Amino acid sequence: MAVLPRHLVHTSTATSIGEEPASAAAAATAPAAAGQAHVLDGRGMAAAWQEELAHDVQDVCARGGRPPGLGVVLVGSRPDSLLYVSRKREACEKVGMFVEVRQLSARVTQRQLEGAVTALCADRRIDGVLVQLPLPPHIDEEAIIEQFDPQKDVDGFHPINMGRILMRGRAARFIPCTALGVIELLQRSGVAMRGKSVVVMGDSNIVGMPLAMLFRDAGAATVTVLHRTSYRELFEDAASTERADQRAAADACLPRLPGHVAAHAAGFEAGSSRGAGGGAAAGEGQDGGGSHRFQVDYSSALRQAYSQTGAAGAVPADQQQHIQQQQQQQAGPADTPQRHHGAHSSRGQQGLPQQQSSGSPGVSELPGITRTADILVVAVGYPNLVRREWVKPGAVVIDVGINVVPRHGTEQEAQQGAAAQQQGAAAQQQQQRAAAGGEAALQRSQQQARQRPPVVNDYCTPDGASRLGGWSEQDSAAQQPWHVVGDVDFCDVAPVAAALTPVPGGVGPMTIAAVLHNTVQAARYNLGLEKQELR
Numbered sequence: 001m002a003v004l005p006r007h008l009v010h011t012s013t014a015t016s017i018g019e020e021p022a023s024a025a026a027a028a029t030a031p032a033a034a035g036q037a038h039v040l041d042g043r044g045m046a047a048a049w050q051e052e053l054a055h056d057v058q059d060v061c062a063r064g065g066r067p068p069g070l071g072v073v074l075v076g077s078r079p080d081s082l083l084y085v086s087r088k089r090e091a092c093e094k095v096g097m098f099v100e101v102r103q104l105s106a107r108v109t110q111r112q113l114e115g116a117v118t119a120l121c122a123d124r125r126i127d128g129v130l131v132q133l134p135l136p137p138h139i140d141e142e143a144i145i146e147q148f149d150p151q152k153d154v155d156g157f158h159p160i161n162m163g164r165i166l167m168r169g170r171a172a173r174f175i176p177c178t179a180l181g182v183i184e185l186l187q188r189s190g191v192a193m194r195g196k197s198v199v200v201m202g203d204s205n206i207v208g209m210p211l212a213m214l215f216r217d218a219g220a221a222t223v224t225v226l227h228r229t230s231y232r233e234l235f236e237d238a239a240s241t242e243r244a245d246q247r248a249a250a251d252a253c254l255p256r257l258p259g260h261v262a263a264h265a266a267g268f269e270a271g272s273s274r275g276a277g278g279g280a281a282a283g284e285g286q287d288g289g290g291s292h293r294f295q296v297d298y299s300s301a302l303r304q305a306y307s308q309t310g311a312a313g314a315v316p317a318d319q320q321q322h323i324q325q326q327q328q329q330q331a332g333p334a335d336t337p338q339r340h341h342g343a344h345s346s347r348g349q350q351g352l353p354q355q356q357s358s359g360s361p362g363v364s365e366l367p368g369i370t371r372t373a374d375i376l377v378v379a380v381g382y383p384n385l386v387r388r389e390w391v392k393p394g395a396v397v398i399d400v401g402i403n404v405v406p407r408h409g410t411e412q413e414a415q416q417g418a419a420a421q422q423q424g425a426a427a428q429q430q431q432q433r434a435a436a437g438g439e440a441a442l443q444r445s446q447q448q449a450r451q452r453p454p455v456v457n458d459y460c461t462p463d464g465a466s467r468l469g470g471w472s473e474q475d476s477a478a479q480q481p482w483h484v485v486g487d488v489d490f491c492d493v494a495p496v497a498a499a500l501t502p503v504p505g506g507v508g509p510m511t512i513a514a515v516l517h518n519t520v521q522a523a524r525y526n527l528g529l530e531k532q533e534l535r
């Protein structure tokens, strides 16, 4: 049997979600109102986790003589990376850990960067080291990762650590933080994984692939990974403008920055103006031997980008049309879980669009696959991609995406709203067809979902719009013209799912807490307080 780290096998005190009827009653006692999805509050869970970690830090200090230490290398001044590094630093300081951040110029050479990693790995005060991703395109990221001492690789990206996750029965030294954050969130929420069908959308090294292995280790019956080949057409519109850093960002499930902002970010220019948007995006940085002040006006960069490029990041109408086409033309089969293989040829026979010649499913086929999931994890980097017809009623939905989009009220959003309404009507027709086709169980659960009252809570307005926040709390208060959304259309999916994570406030904060967890663990190993079981 695979050896999970201690925190992955703890018994959750939370109620069970997504269980069979016996525990459905228990689920009803959880904080959501009847008929509504449980909102999996990552922010709250991360705070609780960090409190526990603060005790662990005290324990390491008492027994090991010093606090656990984290070293972070930040290259350039991408606003999102600045934000995440600030959050890591603040969280470390809050729990009493030692933290050192080295910011290097975007023009740093491969050798300089490797030198910085080696120096931090050699620092005796530091137990864990990470390089904030993505890196500028001229840097060979793989080579940097290989440069790490695997014992200090708290991101778990080194091939030795990744290999341990891959191999059944081998103890993982460190689990990549987002993947660990997702599993921890599910466990703390009482979501059962044993025997479940899991679909992971996204095959990145830092999220999708390790998560698939962790679900296997947690006893999932099946794990289906939707590789990027199955949804690459979503990104084809951006192909002409796509540059290496944008691809890397999508890979890391980072905000898909509008082209203009990305250009700014990729240039890694140290600006001099300060906007409300970047939050903590300011501090001291190093440029080669010297240092400079780094400040980024993220909000004005975004404003400029949107005014010049339109609403970048919005769901293109053609994607919605693909789905509608499928719903209108496929009487029934769309509700029947489709297999990946072979679906391509049957689509051809039914006269459906054949977008891909590779045999991989196209976007219009994805709902048929995602609807097989008891637990659906979405890590694609595409705003509001997953709507209710992609979700099996009663499923648990985990949104890993972070996308920056214009706030509602723009013309484009109005168009999206109209398209979404049409899509909703098509979905209803499709459900009726499914019922006529004899899929009684599915129909029953869908009817139940429809009978649920609309979700009106802290997260959604009565008309189904999201109240979820902006890039930071400050921003939503300041009513910035853009905000952060996930890959899942929260308010559309909430009436159907048993539970789902919000963005912001879901997986993101758990990722930060996971960095701390891995660093405490690294300190225990380094200081000889705990023996690593590496079979």
Ligand SMILES: Nc1nc2c(c(=O)[nH]1)N[C@@H](CN(C=O)c1ccc(C(=O)N[C@@H](CCC(=O)O)C(=O)O)cc1)CN2
Pocket (backbone or CB within 6 Å): 084, 087, 130, 131, 132, 133, 134, 155, 176, 177, 178, 206, 252, 253, 254, 402, 470, 471, 472, 484, 503, 504, 505, 506, 507, 508, 509, 511, 512
């Ligand atoms: N070296 C690494 N680089 C990157 C990783 C990683 O695990 N290691 N993951 C991401 C970025 N990331 C952590 O580094 C991260 C992303 C998002 C959040 C977060 O809290 N997001 C907020 C939304 C943003 C906001 O505050 O408005 C949320 O979801 O609530 C934290 C960490 C890529 N790079």
